[in-house]
Amino acid sequence: MEILMGVVALLGALCLFSLFSFKAPNGSAAMSGLADAAIATFLVEAIHKYVMGNLLGIGYLAEFGNMVGAMGGIAAATLVMLRMGVQPVYAIVTGLAMANLGILEGFIVGYLFSFATPLFKKYLPEGVDVILGVLTLAPLARLVGIFISPGLEVLMGTLASMITEATLLSPIAMGFLLGGLIKMVCTSPLSSMALTAMLGLTGLPMGIAAIACVGGSFTNGYIFHSLKLGKSSNTISVMLEPLTQAHIVTRNPVPIFMSNFIGGALAGVIAAYFGIINDAPGSAAPIPGLLASIAFNEPHTLLMATVAAAIAGLVGGIIGHRLYIKLLAERIPLQHFANG
Template sequence: MEILMGIAALLAALCLFSLFSFKAPNGSAAMSGLADAAIATFLVEAIHKYVMGNLFGIGYLAEFGNMVGGMGGIAAATLVMLRMGIQPVYAIVTGLAMANLGILEGFIVGYLFSFFVPLFKKYLPEGVDVIVGVLTLAPLARLLGIFISPALEMLMGTLANMITEATLLSPLAMGFMLGGLIKMVCTSPLSSMALTAMLGLTGLPMGIAAMACVGGSFTNGYIFHKLKLGKSSNTISVMLEPLTQAHIVTRNPVPIFMSNFIGGAFAGTIAAYFGIVNDAPGSAAPIPGLLASIAFNAPQTLFMATVAAAFAGLLGGVIGHQIYKRVLAERIPLQQFANG
């Protein structure tokens, strides 16, 4: 039951963010802003605090990474509003009001206030609109952020605890499911960094998510190469950062996502077997996932797990390619772009 609840919690979170991204007004732009915020804060924190600071003992970078990691709310509100076309001054003042609040609070406040800001320009004279706007937005944004914070923390904490408990009860089963699902998110227009950051995943679940993204890179590389999806530069790019090839992925979802689930599931199972842990939330991406994991695992263990995850991801690509080639190719032909 714990395992089923953990999987259900993850699927519920994925469905929620997918529906928002594709159905909400400007949902895709807002999710892109959220992904940018995760990169700007949690990626910097993961590398500088945990690797350069805690692992290599550079105190300045540890302090710097810790400081940046605490600015998720500021970054999310600012970048979401900028992605939605709001003037920078409004985005900045709303973002600053999110100091010491989480990335999800900043995301929600930034999204909602993006619909509120145009009213200042519509109903107030030029110049006055900016003064009244910034003086009004800041306290209102802060008030809303503080109001919704307890409920969001409880909700995200509950989801994270359910996933963590299920993973600890049955590491291999959850490694398979969690790894497969997270790698699909990693390759989709959604952001696995943002998802794992909002859930606050740490420990073994975050280790599984990170290594699934690392191993799944080889899945993407193989499937792009065998199906000739673009040029060699596209293949290299999708291995390093899948979101750079979203235009190809979204046109060919069946072979790519199917292969990604298989490769990510295999890599996640490998991570669970080796007991890979990662206490840097939001590092679920190929390069950050590997670098952040260095700080929390024995070098020999991480090396063996990484090599095994790479082979597992490659195997997932082979299996996915064969399934598509033998069963689905005639029914679901590939879609290409003239520029690759």
């Protein structure tokens, strides 16, 4: 039951954000802003605080990474509003009002207030609109952020606890399921960094997510190369950062996501077997996932897990490729781009 509840919780979060991204007004732009915020804060925190600071002992970078990691709410509100075309001064003042609040609070406030800012320009004289807008937006945004924060903390904390408990009870099974699902999110237009950051995953679940993204890079490399999806530069890019090839991924979702689930699941099992942990929420991406994991695991254990996950990712790519060619290629043909 714990495993089932953990899987249901993860699927529920995925469905919610997918539905928002594709159906909400400007949902895709808002999710892109959220992904940008995760990169700007949690990626910097993961590398500088945990690797350069805690592991290598550079105190300044540890302090710097810790400071940046606490600005998720500011970054989310600002970047979501900018992505949605809001005037920069409104985006900045709303973002600053999110100080000491989480990335999810910033995301929600930034999205909601993006629809309010055009009203100032519409109904107020030029110049006055900016002054009154800034003086009005900041306290209102802060009030909304403070109001929704307790509920969001309980909700996200509950989801994270369910996933963590299920993973600890049955690490191999959850390694398979969690690894496969997170790798699919990592390759989709959604952001696995943002998802794991909002859930606040740490420990073994975050370790599985991180290594699944690393191993799944080899799945993507193989499937792009074998199906000739673009040029060699596209193959290299999708291995380093899948979102750079979203235009190809979204045109060929069946072979790519099918292969990603298999490769990510196998890599997730490897991570669970070796007991890889990661206490840097939001580092579920190929490069950050590997670098952040260095700070929390024995070097030889992480090296063996990474090599095994890479092999597992290749195996997943081979299996996915063969399944697609034998069963689905005629009914679901590939969509290639003339320029690669």
